[in-house]
Amino acid sequence: MREAYQSDLRHIVDDLLDMAELVSTALADATRALLEGDLALAERVITADPHIDDRHLELDAKAVELLARQAPVATDLRLLVASLRMSSSLERMGDLAAHIALIARRTHPDAAVPEQFREKIARMSEVGLESLKGASEVIANRDLAQAAEVEKGDDELDELMLEVSREISSAAPGTFTAGQVIDMTLLIRFYERMGDHAVSLVRRVGFLVTGDAMDTLSEGVDVPEF
Amino acid sequence: MREAYQSDLRHIVDDLLDMAELVSTALADATRALLEGDLALAERVITADPHIDDRHLELDAKAVELLARQAPVATDLRLLVASLRMSSSLERMGDLAAHIALIARRTHPDAAVPEQFREKIARMSEVGLESLKGASEVIANRDLAQAAEVEKGDDELDELMLEVSREISSAAPGTFTAGQVIDMTLLIRFYERMGDHAVSLVRRVGFLVTGDAMDTLSEGVDVPEF
Numbered sequence: 505m506r507e508a509y510q511s512d513l514r515h516i517v518d519d520l521l522d523m524a525e526l527v528s529t530a531l532a533d534a535t536r537a538l539l540e541g542d543l544a545l546a547e548r549v550i551t552a553d554p555h556i557d558d559r560h561l562e563l564d565a566k567a568v569e570l571l572a573r574q575a576p577v578a579t580d581l582r583l584l585v586a587s588l589r590m591s592s593s594l595e596r597m598g599d600l601a602a603h604i605a606l607i608a609r610r611t612h613p614d615a616a617v618p619e620q621f622r623e624k625i626a627r628m629s630e631v632g633l634e635s636l637k638g639a640s641e642v643i644a645n646r647d648l649a650q651a652a653e654v655e656k657g658d659d660e661l662d663e664l665m666l667e668v669s670r671e672i673s674s675a676a677p678g679t680f681t682a683g684q685v686i687d688m689t690l691l692i693r694f695y696e697r698m699g700d701h702a703v704s705l706v707r708r709v710g711f712l713v714t715g716d717a718m719d720t721l722s723e724g725v726d727v728p729e730f
Numbered sequence: 731m732r733e734a735y736q737s738d739l740r741h742i743v744d745d746l747l748d749m750a751e752l753v754s755t756a757l758a759d760a761t762r763a764l765l766e767g768d769l770a771l772a773e774r775v776i777t778a779d780p781h782i783d784d785r786h787l788e789l790d791a792k793a794v795e796l797l798a799r800q801a802p803v804a805t806d807l808r809l810l811v812a813s814l815r816m817s818s819s820l821e822r823m824g825d826l827a828a829h830i831a832l833i834a835r836r837t838h839p840d841a842a843v844p845e846q847f848r849e850k851i852a853r854m855s856e857v858g859l860e861s862l863k864g865a866s867e868v869i870a871n872r873d874l875a876q877a878a879e880v881e882k883g884d885d886e887l888d889e890l891m892l893e894v895s896r897e898i899s900s901a902a903p904g905t906f907t908a909g910q911v912i913d914m915t916l917l918i919r920f921y922e923r924m925g926d927h928a929v930s931l932v933r934r935v936g937f938l939v940t941g942d943a944m945d946t947l948s949e950g951v952d953v954p955e956f
Contacts, residue, residue: 588815677908686899690919
């Protein structure tokens with residue numbers, strides 16, 4: 505019984521890692537669809553998102569059921585509460601990847617990303633993927649060693665977002681259409697939010713390891729002023 | 731003891747309602763600061779946001795402590811789990827209001843909102859406030875009667891966001907500067923996200939009343955494609 509309970513808790517962590525894997529695939533595919541104008545790939549990301557939503561749903565149901573059945577305390581309780589939060593963050597990251605794919609689909613066959621920004625968008629995606637990988641390691645090993653990397657990735661995403669928006673604002677009038685500016689503004693925000701959620705994930709593990717409730721402050725992490 | 735526990739549960743609901751009140755004030759003030767170019771008011775919204783974050787933190791700590799001490803089941807357990815989620819949504823809504831105020835501050839003394847969009851932005855704010863009011867009533871009375879109104883408000887916010895972005899895209903080249911388009915794109919998204927979070931709040935109460943875990947799907951509610 506006790507063993508079954510411990511394995512249930514392990515399964516919840518495995519489910520979180522599976523969700524992170526699904527989100528990584530969605531993000532990588534969405535960026536490829538966006539930069540290579542791959543409509544079929546964009547469609548695949550969009551149609552796959554509900555599966556991530558379902559995983560979120562299942563994980564939450566499991567966590568609530570364990571809370572009811574086992575009345576966990578201390579670390580186990582914190583694990584379940586943190587898992588509820590982490591699954592929400594991962595589900596949201598899946599939505600963001602799907603939104604990137606939606607923009608790729610809507611703008612096809614035109615490129616949503618002007619030539620001069622392709623490199624920065626590719627980098628934002630890369631940092632997002634590194635942050636997801638780092639967060640997954642933190643979740644898997646409850647080792648905060650990678651946490652600083654994830655925070656640094658978030659800072660880089662903030663900076664890249666600012667750079668792109670400054671370049672757009674300071675470009676000669678008529679350089680970009682209003683539609684291009686709208687899409688780029690949304691795209692850089694979607695990528696930047698990935699970093700916020702990755703930070704939120706590692707802070708929840710911090711909460712788990714240290715019992716420090718301050719992790720909830722990570723909800724406040726957000727787009728810098730630009 | 732049992733009575734103390736029941737009053738603890740009631741306090742958590744009261745705390746959620748207080749948070750909703752703080753968010754309503756922040757949203758109303760942020761919109762006024764934005765449309766009237768009131769720099770002092772924008773500053774007030776920005777500096778007040780950490781108080782909402784603190785309330786979120788306190789509420790979560792209380793909920794986790796009750797989970798640990800009382801090992802609630804059934805409705806009480808669902809109330810606590812839903813409260814953890816609702817406080818996150820409210821905290822996030824506070825951030826969105828602060829982001830609106832940040833744009834008001836950054837663009838001052840210029841108006842971030844072009845004349846032709848003032849009415850639609852005012853309406854988006856109004857719908858956001860009505861949705862918060864409706865969500866608060868749903869939370870206070872566990873009566874889903876208002877839920878449909880909140881969902882309708884979210885649809886109106888989606889529609890208003892689409893209308894504004896279409897008007898911007900179809901305007902004659904040079905009608906708006908790239909900076910204006912960036913700010914308007916962010917503003918309509920911030921207001922639109924308020925509606926998503928309000929829907930999320932009422933769906934969590936639905937989860938509470940019905941025990942239907944599908945409420946977690948509301949995490950997926952988001953900006954429509956435009």
